[in-house]
Amino acid sequence: MGDDVAVQPPQTGLADHVDSLATVLDLVRSGTARTRPEIGRRSGLGRTVVTQRVNQLTEHGLLEEGPLGPSSGGRAPRELRFRAHAGVVLAAELGATSVAVGVTDLAGQVLTQVEEPTDIASGPDQVLDHVEELYDRLLDEVRAGTASGEVSTWGVGIGLPGPVEFATGRPSAPPIMPGWDGYPVRDRLAARFSAPVWVDNEVNTMALGELRAGSAKGQWDILYVKIGTGIGAGLVSGGQLHRGSQGCAGDIGHAAMTDDPEVVCRCGNIGCLEALAGGAALARDGLAAAREGRSEFLAEVLATTGTVRAADVSRAAQSGDRTSVELLTRAGRLVGSLLATLVSFYNPALVIIGGGVAGAGDLLLAAVRETVYRRSLPLATRELRIVRSTLSDQAGLVGSAFMVIDELFAPERLAHWIDRGSPAGAPELVDVPLRTPVR
Template structure:
């Protein structure tokens, strides 16, 4: 009976979460449970405070129906996004709306997990204090590179040296009295995309490709994130691609996709353009700052620097031809390219679109949409981290713990009244 109860509660809660202002009659039709069972589950969720009624439906001549909505103020969650050069921490309500966000630049991710996570926990502490410290329900963390979702540990991450197999989830769970989940930040960016981009939300099957310091893909199948075995689906950064030839990769091998399409690859090639004088803009940047960033290459291209435009065009074409294989295999309705490369906008979008469509078979994805991410990557990671936590908290497996936590203030209030 307990399993059926929590399955029903999770189904009712999920439906109300995604269909704000639904009537109880429509809810009953949607979840496929009896009217009395739905009424019981709704009453239970209302009593705990997870859902509430914002009013009644318009009158059609008879008794008006009560509308049901998620109570976004019943608690909040923390999202953490740890990229290669910055960390972002936010609080979000139970509808996923950001309540406050903090950014901090990272000198080097290679400083190691103890030092970096110590800084993150300090910021989390500040954010919790801003929210009054009450009703924190969960924490979601995004990392650059593949993550074993079962254990919450990074695996095979040359972009994060020193982090291999570090128990990130365990550290957060030990530090804060709430459940924590850790995932690849590309997965989180994909979750944020379908939450924030109406076209992505309508795409039943979506392929999200993130090209930043590293590269990776996320798969949305039937509207849900597909993680694969141990959560490692989409770890394509170090697959061999013919176009990469014998280019050396940070993983120690040659010919990897990341070696020719990632942010660090663009920085490497941009530095060469600056040092050889082929790019006057980047040569000036190198002279003034002593370095060339991937973003500098984008700025150079926007200032009509021919060599920078050629570099980004070539990178985008290589990326598009590689993505065509994934598109042909997965057959998504939509391909979204995000990460740092998306800042170059039309400079990279057109060659990506052209390369993808040229390499697809004539029968492959005839109505495919190819777009750049609609999100600002600086907040996309924490928006996705919040969606990760909310999806896990409201699942039938984790709902018992969530309900127990929310019932504690109710029991304390009753004890106070009795006293």
């Protein structure tokens, strides 16, 4: 929120035991432990403490009794379940040309969602007006499906297509977002929905989505690369999202790949990877090929639609158009060349390729793989896997929800709201300092 919002100290009571409460809750939420004996074995907490914490969490509506679990010789233990339906999270992923908005439960399951075209360059007021309207529409859908007609909004998460100062939730000089620099996205949405709000770069939310619910689940060191209109990366180290000190870690799209003054990037610099291999670059080069008569397929697209998009280049390549195959292969090699350096430097176990351009076919992915395996250190690629995103278009949306969920259930924040049973109506929770920040 802002400097004028005071964070009240946690109440006494359950907050006194918040570390053990959070431990028990996390074990059940993650599915790591489903019964009291399992919780004891996993956590090291004594039987009495486990019983007390489970009873407290049940009384405050966070856990509930489930069916009987398997018996190990004595009386079968009762399974425990996280009450994921106790509240909802509003999530959104804003891209350059579209917005995806959804409502999830507290386990990150999407209850309803919608994707609509938008132009991020139209400015924050117009775009966020649209997002808020979609949130309201989806909340009405969720309310209509409940017996009481009521839902409790526990938090809001949103990913933006540009650098974001995570501590304040404000965009910072985003190249493709005129009018957004320093805009108080967090404060606006917090006031509108009376809930804590977290804002991040969309590639970070995509990486988090894959980590929590996609192909990176259970992995410790991964690199998520989005190849869309622009290019960016999300870093996961030791099982935690790494944002860097200001929140702009992973901005690989603006790494210099050439000194050619003719290759001007939207950020104002020359020779950026994004200006050579991003979706906008593919569309530009495809349009040139159509106009110069080097691609019959793209020339027909241009004559029919008046323009050429990156998706048209991908379709042309899949149809065997030689020029389009060359454009996609070149883009893949350029991306792979930079990733080879990152793989040798960072040594991830998994590289996930996502984004609209990456999902268009196997040509680009094959070129990325070949270049990385050829140019990286042998030890760095010995067990390295390079795969396509399994969440596809949902990665950023799901990741935005998990960003909120992870922050809400951090022990220090849990201490501030567990006695009241819900973080709804407490947007100031974002200002609670964490001993170990959720990264």
